[in-house]
Amino acid sequence: MEKLITADEVKDVLQYDRLIDVMEKALVLFSKKNVVQPVRTVLPVKKEGGFFGVMPSVCEDSDILGVKLVTFFPNNTQRYGVATHNAVIVMFEIKTGLPKAIMDGEIITTMRTAAVSAVATKYLAPSGTRKLAILGAGVQARSHYHALSKLQKFEEITVWSRTFDSAKKCADEIGGVACHTAEEAVKDADVIVTVTAATTPILELKWVKPTAHINAVGACQPDWQEISPELMRSSVLYVDSKEAAVRESGDVILSKAEIYSELGEMISGEKEARRESLTILKSLGMAIEDSMAGQLVLDLLNEKSHQSKY
Ligand SMILES: NC(=O)c1ccc[n+]([C@@H]2O[C@H](COP(=O)([O-])OP(=O)(O)OC[C@H]3O[C@@H](n4cnc5c(N)ncnc54)[C@H](O)[C@@H]3O)[C@@H](O)[C@H]2O)c1
Numbered sequence: 001m002e003k004l005i006t007a008d009e010v011k012d013v014l015q016y017d018r019l020i021d022v023m024e025k026a027l028v029l030f031s032k033k034n035v036v037q038p039v040r041t042v043l044p045v046k047k048e049g050g051f052f053g054v055m056p057s058v059c060e061d062s063d064i065l066g067v068k069l070v071t072f073f074p075n076n077t078q079r080y081g082v083a084t085h086n087a088v089i090v091m092f093e094i095k096t097g098l099p100k101a102i103m104d105g106e107i108i109t110t111m112r113t114a115a116v117s118a119v120a121t122k123y124l125a126p127s128g129t130r131k132l133a134i135l136g137a138g139v140q141a142r143s144h145y146h147a148l149s150k151l152q153k154f155e156e157i158t159v160w161s162r163t164f165d166s167a168k169k170c171a172d173e174i175g176g177v178a179c180h181t182a183e184e185a186v187k188d189a190d191v192i193v194t195v196t197a198a199t200t201p202i203l204e205l206k207w208v209k210p211t212a213h214i215n216a217v218g219a220c221q222p223d224w225q226e227i228s229p230e231l232m233r234s235s236v237l238y239v240d241s242k243e244a245a246v247r248e249s250g251d252v253i254l255s256k257a258e259i260y261s262e263l264g265e266m267i268s269g270e271k272e273a274r275r276e277s278l279t280i281l282k283s284l285g286m287a288i289e290d291s292m293a294g295q296l297v298l299d300l301l302n303e304k305s306h307q308s309k310y
Pocket residue numbers: 072074077084085109110113136137138139140141161162163166195196197198199202217218219220283284285286
């Protein structure tokens with residue numbers, strides 16, 4: 001094994017511009033069936049109310065063989081003052097199967113999730129987009145602000161969370177305004193991001209603009225919801241993986257909403273980008289996103305070591 005890569009090293013080289021392009025490529029490769037990737041295995045860790053996920057993927061066309069091991073312990077921040085999502089990614093040589101790197105996966109999880117939402121937003125946000133609303137004020141709230149700001153400068157940004165104090169802290173950091181209710185935050189928003197650990201709906205159809213684009217990023221269990229069933233059924237629904245959405249997403253399963261398209265099918269033009277309709281990306285996170293982001297980190301570290309030689 002050649003490399004052990006820390007969170008600081010990942011943070012140092014990974015930037016959104018390159019990552020957004022790589023995520024777009026990963027989504028297309030997945031939907032064109034060039035990726036071998038089972039729906040992730042999720043083991044409950046009952047005492048702490050947590051989960052342990054195993055996410056392997058292979059893409060021979062892109063020389064990718066990797067796996068992410070990820071834990072999601074929703075009470076971590078409140079109980080222990082540490083992040084709720086933690087991960088490592090292991091990358092192997094496609095030619096020999098030899099391990100080539102083990103790297104921190106927390107930063108990659110944080111950034112690749114927001115980068116995928118940025119890809120969806122690039123295609124699905126209504127023309128003349130000016131307002132971004134973020135529901136939730138944790139790690140993903142911040143990463144989504146940074147990734148989406150690569151697409152455009154929003155004239156108005158609002159943040160709502162369970163407590164006003166946490167919304168205010170996040171809003172102050174990103175130059176937004178904290179709101180006391182989710183309804184107030186999403187009023188007239190063109191792009192909405194839901195990044196909470198909620199298990200029941202926090203966003204209602206009657207609050208949202210008829211052309212809004214929503215990146216629905218939380219609620220990764222079959223009995224968890226973040227979006228009201230009416231809103232799910234009234235929107236044009238995009239997902240990262242159809243196979244995973246009908247197995248893992250409570251928002252999809254409980255509402256019985258019809259899936260219109262995978263993001264990869266839309267990017268490659270097989271399905272329309274319905275920019276002027278009410279659209280939702282139900283994002284669950286895919287193993288190939290992690291493996292391709294992991295390979296990008298290796299490429300960037302390689303580029304950096306060459307730069308420092310000359
Ligand atoms: N789709 C993906 O690829 C992907 C990847 C990573 C994380 N996620 C999901 O995104 C969500 C946010 O992740 P994070 O890393 O920012 O977590 P975090 O723990 O940093 O933040 C969670 C936020 O949700 C708020 N919250 C918790 N319970 C709530 C409730 N009942 N109602 C409203 N708000 C509530 C918390 O106050 C906090 O602001 C989680 O559901 C996580 O599993 C999805």
